[in-house]
Amino acid sequence: MSQEPVPESLPEHRAPRPRPPGGPPPPPDTPYSPGGVGSHGPDPSADDTRTDTDTHTVTKTETDTGAGAPGGRHGNAAVRTRPGPRSKRAMQGAGRRRRARLARLDLKVSPYAYVAPFFILFAIFGLYPFLYTIWISLTNESPINPETDFVGVDNYTRLFGDDRFWAAVVNTFGMFVLATVPQLLMALVLASWLNRRLRGLTFFRMSIAMPIVTSTAVVALVFGMFFARDYGLINGILGNFGVDPINWRASQWTSWLAISAMVDWRWTGYNALIYLAAMQAIPRDIYEAAEIDGASRVRQFWRITIPLLTPTIIFTVIISTIGGLQLFTEPLMFTSGSGALSGGTTGQYQTITMYLVQTMRTFNQWGYAGAISLVLFLMIVLVSAINFLLVRRLGSDR
Amino acid sequence: MSVRTNRTCQTLAVLGTAALLLTACSGDDDDTETSDTSDSSDSSDTTESDGDPEQITLTVDVFGEQGFGYEALYEQYQQENPHITIEERGSGLGVGDYNDRLTQWITAGEGAGDVVALEEGIITQFYAQLDRFVDLTEYGAAELEGNYLPWKWEQGTQDGFILGLGTDVGSMAMCYRRDLFDEAGLPTDRDEVSALWPTWEEFTAVGQDFVAAGTDAYFLDGATNVYNSILMQEAGNNTGYTYYNTSNELDLDNPDIRTAWDLTVDMINADLSAGYQSFSEEWNAGFASASFATIACPAWMTGVIAGAAGEEASGQWDIADAPGDGGNWGGSFLAVPAESEHPEEAARLAQYLTSPDAHIEAFEQLGNLPSSPQALEDEGVLAATNEYFNDAPIGQIFAQGAQDLRPVHLGPQNNAIRTEYENSLRAIDQGELTPDEAWEQARNNASGIGGG
Numbered sequence: 001m002s003q004e005p006v007p008e009s010l011p012e013h014r015a016p017r018p019r020p021p022g023g024p025p026p027p028p029d030t031p032y033s034p035g036g037v038g039s040h041g042p043d044p045s046a047d048d049t050r051t052d053t054d055t056h057t058v059t060k061t062e063t064d065t066g067a068g069a070p071g072g073r074h075g076n077a078a079v080r081t082r083p084g085p086r087s088k089r090a091m092q093g094a095g096r097r098r099r100a101r102l103a104r105l106d107l108k109v110s111p112y113a114y115v116a117p118f119f120i121l122f123a124i125f126g127l128y129p130f131l132y133t134i135w136i137s138l139t140n141e142s143p144i145n146p147e148t149d150f151v152g153v154d155n156y157t158r159l160f161g162d163d164r165f166w167a168a169v170v171n172t173f174g175m176f177v178l179a180t181v182p183q184l185l186m187a188l189v190l191a192s193w194l195n196r197r198l199r200g201l202t203f204f205r206m207s208i209a210m211p212i213v214t215s216t217a218v219v220a221l222v223f224g225m226f227f228a229r230d231y232g233l234i235n236g237i238l239g240n241f242g243v244d245p246i247n248w249r250a251s252q253w254t255s256w257l258a259i260s261a262m263v264d265w266r267w268t269g270y271n272a273l274i275y276l277a278a279m280q281a282i283p284r285d286i287y288e289a290a291e292i293d294g295a296s297r298v299r300q301f302w303r304i305t306i307p308l309l310t311p312t313i314i315f316t317v318i319i320s321t322i323g324g325l326q327l328f329t330e331p332l333m334f335t336s337g338s339g340a341l342s343g344g345t346t347g348q349y350q351t352i353t354m355y356l357v358q359t360m361r362t363f364n365q366w367g368y369a370g371a372i373s374l375v376l377f378l379m380i381v382l383v384s385a386i387n388f389l390l391v392r393r394l395g396s397d398r
Numbered sequence: 399m400s401v402r403t404n405r406t407c408q409t410l411a412v413l414g415t416a417a418l419l420l421t422a423c424s425g426d427d428d429d430t431e432t433s434d435t436s437d438s439s440d441s442s443d444t445t446e447s448d449g450d451p452e453q454i455t456l457t458v459d460v461f462g463e464q465g466f467g468y469e470a471l472y473e474q475y476q477q478e479n480p481h482i483t484i485e486e487r488g489s490g491l492g493v494g495d496y497n498d499r500l501t502q503w504i505t506a507g508e509g510a511g512d513v514v515a516l517e518e519g520i521i522t523q524f525y526a527q528l529d530r531f532v533d534l535t536e537y538g539a540a541e542l543e544g545n546y547l548p549w550k551w552e553q554g555t556q557d558g559f560i561l562g563l564g565t566d567v568g569s570m571a572m573c574y575r576r577d578l579f580d581e582a583g584l585p586t587d588r589d590e591v592s593a594l595w596p597t598w599e600e601f602t603a604v605g606q607d608f609v610a611a612g613t614d615a616y617f618l619d620g621a622t623n624v625y626n627s628i629l630m631q632e633a634g635n636n637t638g639y640t641y642y643n644t645s646n647e648l649d650l651d652n653p654d655i656r657t658a659w660d661l662t663v664d665m666i667n668a669d670l671s672a673g674y675q676s677f678s679e680e681w682n683a684g685f686a687s688a689s690f691a692t693i694a695c696p697a698w699m700t701g702v703i704a705g706a707a708g709e710e711a712s713g714q715w716d717i718a719d720a721p722g723d724g725g726n727w728g729g730s731f732l733a734v735p736a737e738s739e740h741p742e743e744a745a746r747l748a749q750y751l752t753s754p755d756a757h758i759e760a761f762e763q764l765g766n767l768p769s770s771p772q773a774l775e776d777e778g779v780l781a782a783t784n785e786y787f788n789d790a791p792i793g794q795i796f797a798q799g800a801q802d803l804r805p806v807h808l809g810p811q812n813n814a815i816r817t818e819y820e821n822s823l824r825a826i827d828q829g830e831l832t833p834d835e836a837w838e839q840a841r842n843n844a845s846g847i848g849g850g
Contacts, residue, residue, distance in 0.1 A: 228680055
């Protein structure tokens with residue numbers, strides 16, 4: 001699963017805030033002083049100007065001298081306090097009007113400019129690829145075809161009859177269930193342990209967070225060695241009990257188990273931390289009251305903790321669903337050697353994303369890969385929508 | 399006030415640095431002849447830098463555990479051409495991963511090196527993208543035809559367009575472990591071993607004897623290496639193509655595929671295979687722990703074995719003739735992508751690296767068998783022995799039949815389809831599928847890949 005937000009956002013939090021170059025930053029009030037000089041008391045527009053850049057404010061308040069400047073809200077205070085010399089007025093008339101127009105334009109347009117970076121980036125990296133995927137999924141584009149033809153919905157009709165694709169869907173959901181259910185249960189138990197007063201609590205809390213900051217590729221490599229057929233750790237341990245070596249990569253269930261173990265090792269701690277945070281928000285007196293009534297620890301857990309954690313549990317389920325449907329690195333790295341994208345000899349642990357990449361990179365069928373990715377997208381939307389409805393349902397019950 | 403001083407200091411510092419930089423640059427411009435820059439320290443002859451002043455870097459993309467064995471050639475070329483620096487990428491990269499990357503680079507028109515290696519299974523894919531490569535005819539490569547085996551030359555050209563110049567070919571042999579053969583009571587002398595298996599059926603029978611002897615090891619590393627060897631051999635001797643016919647149409651009914659498949663399935667059923675996936679961690683570990691006795695051995699495989707089995711196994715491995723008759727598997731070409739900024743220099747380097755002398759050098763380094771007739775007739779090559787393989791006369795074993803090799807046509811998606819057949823064979827090996835089910839799976843998946 002690829003729930004990366006926590007490790008990725010860490011450096012951002014730690015990074016020092018950008019400072020203007022050249023010595024210590026000026027006190028935040030400096031740019032607004034010209035406007036503040038005005039003798040007309042607090043200017044209602046002062047708050048607005050705060051959002052502008054330094055230079056804007058300074059220029060406007062000092063030079064916007066036209067009394068009748070329509071819509072010149074920013075400049076009003078300055079205009080009244082410092083009218084320009086009469087002799088220059090005529091000369092400045094045109095300039096003033098232009099500046100006024102600019103100011104109005106600034107008001108109307110600049111907010112869009114401020115939000116534009118996101119939308120421009122989104123258009124480049126989100127919208128355009130999305131639309132291009134739709135287009136390419138209607139063609140037979142391939143680097144080994146000299147020409148690209150429009151093929152309509154052929155790719156989609158092929159997809160619905162493609163056994164490999166549906167096997168990949170089954171694998172993805174199968175591993176999702178096999179990984180997520182024990183993972184969330186373990187996370188709950190872990191969190192409730194960590195919620196008590198223990199010695200070395202910080203140590204334990206830190207340790208469950210460790211797997212999150214470990215690279216997925218490293219996890220997969222190490223687990224790949226655990227589950228190796230000949231010299232693997234797991235088979236070695238099982239061998240002590242007289243169990244024959246298991247070829248973990250060969251059959252569907254063993255490979256699913258091994259991959260789920262990887263996923264769980266990595267993400268149980270993450271979910272446990274989220275649960276822990278939510279548990280700490282539950283008032284202690286509820287537990288005290290229950291204790292006075294004679295409720296056991298287990299009963300408290302089921303009757304108080306779980307019901308109050310419901311929203312958090314749903315959150316983790318949704319996040320795990322999205323991550324689970326995009327499961328890629330763990331099963332990919334589980335194969336050692338060439339052809340890892342096949343996900344085993346019979347595709348027994350090939351997930352949808354692996355099939356997608358295989359179609360694109362190994363089979364060079366870009367059009368078909370586009371169709372697969374769109375169907376995957378729709379699946380995620382569908383599953384997320386179901387989750388969303390469940391949340392609403394549970395919310396209205398209360 | 400202190401702020402102001404700080405700023406003044408900074409301004410001064412910036413101005414100072416800029417001034418220094420400016421003087422440094424102008425110094426470079428004005429007195430090239432006297433200044434001791436890095437250029438002139440490389441080649442003290444300043445007059446030469448007038449003709450060829452521009453320092454350029456050429457990137458060479460190769461693949462494989464040990465690369466292509468060109469290190470000494472780069473050194474020499476850089477000495478002869480001081481203005482060229484050569485950087486190699488990809489050593490240690492598997493051919494599958496390399497092909498994926500290369501396809502993306504070539505298609506995107508960005509990222510590929512100035513000289514790229516094309517394996518015989520992937521060069522076919524680029525016949526459809528000739529406009530993305532430099533036609534080496536433009537740089538006089540047409541005169542070099544005599545430097546390559548005719549079929550190797552043909553594979554590298556398409557309708558008069560010289561796409562790639564041949565590096566190595568992979569004529570076939572069988573590598574075996576002497577200690578394990580000895581343990582199983584089989585002969586260890588390479589001539590006697592060769593005499594054991596004139597055909598693949600007899601090879602299987604030897605394997606059965608080996609299993610019956612009850613050694614701790616398997617007879618074969620896995621099913622796929624023998625399968626590929628048999629297929630290339632059969633195709634060379636019969637239809638001349640594997641999964642695609644010569645018009646590049648998918649032909650999965652090719653009887654050669656079935657022959658190779660059936661022979662391999664017999665070996666799996668006789669429990670000869672250790673079931674390793676080629677080039678996996680476990681496969682490598684299997685070399686190191688001597689868990690199998692034989693492996694199908696195209697010339698390039700000798701370098702792989704020496705790398706994976708390590709120094710401790712030196713002298714334990716030996717090379718015998720392959721069962722059956724002839725056959726070639728593997729080998730590569732060097733091409734220049736059109737995106738290269740220095741196509742002329744890159745083309746010259748590609749020609750240098752594929753010259754008969756370079757073929758001999760790569761053969762001495764890694765055992766990659768030359769595709770140049772001159773190099774194949776070279777006395778040094780013919781007399782070459784490999785110390786690691788118990789002084790096996792690799793020159794005789796590999797070079798002898800190379801001149802008579804018959805070409806096998808490989809289609810555009812050859813490697814992807816080959817992987818499907820390999821996976822299905824390994825599924826039989828794992829006991830996950832019956833041979834019939836596996837055959838069905840391979841056929842279905844392969845026809846899904848089709849022509850792209």
